[in-house]
Amino acid sequence: MRKGSFLLTRPNHEPTVNYLFAWAEKVLEISKKKNIFSIDLSKSSANKKQFVSSVKRFRPSFIYLNGHGSLNSVTGFDNKPILSFADNEEITNDCVVYALSCQSAKRLGKSCVSRGARSYLGYNDDFIFVFDEKNENNPSELDQTASYFLDPSNDLCQAVLEGKTSGEAVESSQSAFEQSIIKFSLSDATAEERELLPYLLWDREHQVCLGDSQAKCEFISEEEYNKQRKTKLYILISVLIFFISFIFWRLGFTPQR
Amino acid sequence: MSACKVSSKEIRQLVTERIKTLSSGRKISIGSEGSFSKEELIDHIKIGDKVGEKIVKVQMNYLRSFKTGFLKDDKK
Numbered sequence: 001m002r003k004g005s006f007l008l009t010r011p012n013h014e015p016t017v018n019y020l021f022a023w024a025e026k027v028l029e030i031s032k033k034k035n036i037f038s039i040d041l042s043k044s045s046a047n048k049k050q051f052v053s054s055v056k057r058f059r060p061s062f063i064y065l066n067g068h069g070s071l072n073s074v075t076g077f078d079n080k081p082i083l084s085f086a087d088n089e090e091i092t093n094d095c096v097v098y099a100l101s102c103q104s105a106k107r108l109g110k111s112c113v114s115r116g117a118r119s120y121l122g123y124n125d126d127f128i129f130v131f132d133e134k135n136e137n138n139p140s141e142l143d144q145t146a147s148y149f150l151d152p153s154n155d156l157c158q159a160v161l162e163g164k165t166s167g168e169a170v171e172s173s174q175s176a177f178e179q180s181i182i183k184f185s186l187s188d189a190t191a192e193e194r195e196l197l198p199y200l201l202w203d204r205e206h207q208v209c210l211g212d213s214q215a216k217c218e219f220i221s222e223e224e225y226n227k228q229r230k231t232k233l234y235i236l237i238s239v240l241i242f243f244i245s246f247i248f249w250r251l252g253f254t255p256q257r
Numbered sequence: 258m259s260a261c262k263v264s265s266k267e268i269r270q271l272v273t274e275r276i277k278t279l280s281s282g283r284k285i286s287i288g289s290e291g292s293f294s295k296e297e298l299i300d301h302i303k304i305g306d307k308v309g310e311k312i313v314k315v316q317m318n319y320l321r322s323f324k325t326g327f328l329k330d331d332k333k
Contacts, residue, residue: 131283131286133282181328198319202315202318
């Protein structure tokens with residue numbers, strides 16, 4: 001199994017994605033604590049050009065996309081697509097992908113898997129969440145209502161970062177949804193808790209794991225990445241020196257006619 | 258005993274009544290469609306547009322799950 005980096009995209013141009021942005025920050029903290037080499041394409045950096053070049057350069061083993069989605073794409077900053085059906089799915093080759101976005105698992109996810117993604121975790125219909133209006137312009141972990149929806153998503157990411165299989169990661173997220181569903185179904189649940197049930201149930205039912213459920217990731221640290229880069233550079237310089245020496249040797253020793 | 262068929266108008270009315278009980282100060286985010294207060298959702302249900310249809314679908318999925326069971330163990 002190849003070791004790779006962790007790459008996430010998290011735009012922040014409007015209220016819904018601002019929530020995803022804030023919760024993805026927690027995932028980033030987890031990856032940094034684990035000393036995983038993490039590439040954070042945040043805010044306006046969450047665009048197709050930077051996404052494609054970063055995947056090619058840093059070869060992530062886990063790609064985590066936050067943004068609006070549809071059957072055909074997952075978007076980045078300003079709702080511009082960064083991963084699209086019949087366009088650049090091959091970029092996910094040999095990666096585990098998780099898209100916290102609407103519907104993308106229905107067509108785009110399947111296409112990514114058929115073009116080499118090891119697994120594609122996501123939602124085959126809209127991802128719906130409830131939040132407290134007072135936090136709309138400043139989403140944070142203080143929004144307990146949103147956390148019932150976004151914490152299970154973070155559990156999935158944490159499981160992948162801990163080296164669990166894609167199937168186990170989805171299972172961990174499903175369990176988190178299930179815990180809230182059970183808690184809010186009990187007779188002592190408040191009306192505020194009970195009204196969340198239709199949406200929690202919806203998200204749990206539409207979360208899927210496509211591709212190899214046994215796929216798991218191994219990660220490199222930033223030090224390992226830099227070491228690999230240096231080694232590649234040394235090899236390149238050595239090859240270059242060899243060729244230059246060879247050319248000089250040929251010039252010097254080839255008999256002239 | 259003949260089965261009672263519920264019209265789509267009655268379903269919309271049922272969902273509207275359920276949405277009315279949503280706590281004030283909460284909003285529901287439905288992907289790229291946006292975020293909606295309960296008053297806005299009720300308007301969308303009344304119009305019967307994409308957002309209205311989606312919320313009806315989500316609520317009916319929940320209500321129907323009482324028959325099939327909504328815990329994972331119920332489905333095994």
